[in-house]
Amino acid sequence: MTTDLVIETSGLRKEFRNRRGGTRVAVQDLDLAVPAGGVHGFLGPNGSGKTTTIRMLLGLARATSGSMRLFGAEVPRALPEVIGRVGAVVESPKFVPNFSGRRNLQLLAGTIGVPDARVDAVLETVSLEGREGDRYKGYSLGMKQRLAIAATLLKEPDLLILDEPTNGLDPAGIREIRETIRGLGESGVTVLLSSHILAEVQQVCTSATIIGNGRLLASGTVDELLGSSTTYRVVVPDRAAATAVLNRARLPVQAVDGALHVEADNPALITSELGQSGIWLSELAPVRADLESYFLELTAGESLGAHAEEVAS
């Protein structure tokens, strides 16, 4: 195991006992590798084991087997050495409803020995300035979520773990949280963002791990996961002539349903190659360029959102 990874798990497994005396495997043989810096997506359908994994990393649940490291330190054994560098929003934190957002943060800052000036800085980071004096109980869900993130930022963590932070928010709240998370990633904090929303990971994350039924399905940069080239559906009057031109330009071509599927890094390559040969396109559209299709391909055969495998003991 190397230490330039912020989070690393190897062969991680978690079994839960059920009432019938059987065992439910929530996480199995999971190797996670989260590099330093940027926003790393932890993507999987509901019930795929994301929360369980996060709880194990934070020492809130015990792993059945396997090993885990945070900043190179083995956890849970060495968790006290590194927990000061980790901020996490896993469950809704307890704030005093009748106190303002700022007062709540000031109380917290006092408890953990952080100077008051830090409170204004984190309120600004999560864009709550202007509303910091309002009572917590009057905050929208999105504002509450941003205050929770602000609270974890007080101690200037190097790693921020956010478990489905946009759950239950309206579109405006979702947009604000995503902007906050993106900003944090750009500021040098490593963020682990768990989500079952593919578009969210695609929009916010630089790298991602995809899990299904507690198992790793794929991991890499979002570009790697999507592939650097995209397939375009191209409609031309003469498919044979166009195929010959595209072959000469070394662009992979396939005939599909009366059109051509052409792989290219940039659609301009297709239009210019064909145009220079006097072949004019009547249609050009990307076929698959999103994580959603990729995810559906990966999880084909797994039932999305299904319960983890049951093993009778």
Ligand SMILES: Nc1ncnc2c1ncn2[C@@H]1O[C@H](COP(=O)(O)OP(=O)(O)OP(=O)(O)O)[C@@H](O)[C@H]1O
């Ligand atoms: N305390 C528990 N006891 C028994 N089973 C549990 C417990 N916690 C989680 N599970 C089971 O483990 C599996 C993984 O759940 P987990 O909450 O980790 O998934 P998730 O990916 O975080 O899903 P969601 O997006 O719904 O939060 C599920 O089948 C769940 O029912």
